[in-house]
């Protein structure tokens with residue numbers, strides 16, 4: 001059981017160190033090897049996804065990622081920027097299924113900007129397609145028209161099998177949850193998502209127990225604000241999923257708590273927090289490592305099929321919260337404010 | 352001063368009737384003529400945008416629209432569906448600038464699902480490009496690949512002058528407000544929006560007083576939930592604007608109150624409520640006509656340059672609210688619940 005550990009940029013190294021500490025404390029014989037990605041990859045090898053890093057990630061059973069990106073790389077050419085490393089590793093490893101839970105921890109309910117009755121008990125699983133859509137579609141680029149003006153083009157593109165395989169992931173997950181899938185599209189305007197809707201309807205026949213509904217993306221963005229608890233599993237394409245999963249995670253008010261998984265067809269996966277690299281607080285030992293630690297739990301669940309230890313980590317996180325430990329981002333009066341490292345220790349102690 | 356009145360479907364006719372009543376009460380010599388659009392257009396002439404309706408709309412100085420759409424048209428072929436009438440009239444009239452205010456009325460603050468301190472005083476103007484982007488880009492459609500699978504394609508496309516003209520609208524509006532423009536893109540992934548960002552930066556040099564910022568669309572969807580009052584004017588493309596403007600309007604909790612304007616280069620415009628046709632409550636005299644009445648106020652302001660009468664209508668709406676009049680969607684205990692028609696009368700009385 002080999003894990004490629006890619007700390008990345010900003011707070012990446014410090015939060016990943018805590019997750020590694022927790023995984024080691026389980027003592028279940030995980031082999032871990034580190035490599036640079038993102039800005040760190042560019043610094044080390046002139047490439048946000050160095051060849052050696054990609055090789056390691058391909059050989060490993062799972063990847064634990066911190067975060068990529070830093071303002072200091074904003075002026076680099078497009079293909080050298082940290083994000084390109086992230087997009088390329090997703091594509092190279094065929095990580096087409098991005099699972100992003102939006103879960104409200106009762107202890108942190110007050111952090112939400114929404115009224116408690118609207119979000120208490122919130123538990124949505126967003127299933128976002130991750131290797132297709134307008135993110136990767138050709139043709140793309142900026143060109144000069146005959147009249148001398150520049151024009152930008154990108155292509156939204158999905159074929160049936162791409163839609164079916166992400167749909168299947170959503171239905172399978174719904175079977176283990178409340179058996180409701182809401183498929184989000186813009187079928188009234190975009191043919192690509194009209195096909196998306198058709199395929200979801202066809203696929204749903206294989207899952208008669210699951211209730212499938214459809215929602216336009218603009219309405220979904222509204223409903224997440226109006227009544228988010230109506231959702232169980234939401235499934236959507238890459239770009240709509242990018243937008244809606246960020247919106248949904250912010251409903252909890254504590255995105256420092258939210259993990260994510262990006263899986264291939266064999267449940268090999270890359271696991272990372274839903275939040276970014278936060279370069280402004282990097283190296284100060286104030287970042288919240290819990291999303292990364294919970295990402296490690298997802299890794300045990302989805303890639304290593306080790307539900308027991310996944311739950312053990314999740315319970316330890318809950319216990320650390322119940323004991324009052326809080327990093328700065330989730331701190332409220334009366335709690336015990338700790339740094340990144342001490343939060344990692346608190347989780348290890350609670351294991 | 353001629354207005355094409357297009358009631359449309361669902362609650363369209365009853366809410367438009369109230370706005371017409373208010374406009375007539377101003378007694379400023381507006382000529383109004385009605386025509387069918389959407390499902391009503393299909394019923395009348397087999398086309399969601401009948402030729403006679405388009406002709407009337409082209410001749411008129413402004414268009415007052417109710418809403419289009421009804422589930423009963425869901426099985427029609429794509430080009431007969433009500434939405435196509437809407438998309439086509441936008442394109443035919445070159446209504447490239449969609450202005451969607453998200454404004455919180457103090458009397459209705461409790462309707463928001465967000466905490467009062469997060470949304471009190473909320474006043475965002477979303478400027479959405481409306482005749483370009485993936486809504487209209489070619490190539491598009493569903494085709495069959497060599498392996499027999501279907502594939503869907505849509506094309507995001509913007510050229511410099513399209514970006515510049517919508518940017519200019521945003522900067523001009525910001526000059527009359529708090530002089531802040533936030534341009535929303537996904538420049539880290541989509542070249543089209545990389546061009547968008549470049550053009551906004553170039554254009555901003557003509558507006559040195561306006562503070563221009565940039566935000567990725569996923570972050571914007573988060574920030575609208577986290578701290579919506581940070582925004583003054585937001586400007587973005589058609590599809591991102593569709594999503595974000597709906598999210599923003601739901602922050603107020605009362606989208607029955609929110610008008611919109613869609614303008615061409617000469618401030619000819621189409622004015623309509625931000626909400627939909629709500630076929631489930633159509634014909635029951637319970638719909639909220641205030642968004643449509645406020646759309647008529649926007650018409651006076653933007654197309655007829657009649658700030659005095661625009662403000663007069665807006666003040667009358669505020670007065671009706673202050674007097675306790677509420678339709679069902681915004682009703683709270685202790686207020687005076689009225690129907691659609693009576694709400695129109697209350698506004699006329701308050702003029």
Ligand SMILES: CC(C)[C@H](C(=O)O)[C@@H](O)C(=O)O
Pocket residue numbers: 083086087242539540569
């Ligand atoms: C950094 C960026 C390329 C990425 C994306 O858009 O997918 C991020 O927003 C995410 O959601 O993981």
Ligand SMILES: CC(C)[C@H](C(=O)O)[C@@H](O)C(=O)O
Pocket residue numbers: 188189218434437438593
């Ligand atoms: C009905 C639909 C085609 C339309 C759009 O997507 O533009 C609507 O959602 C809107 O925002 O006016």
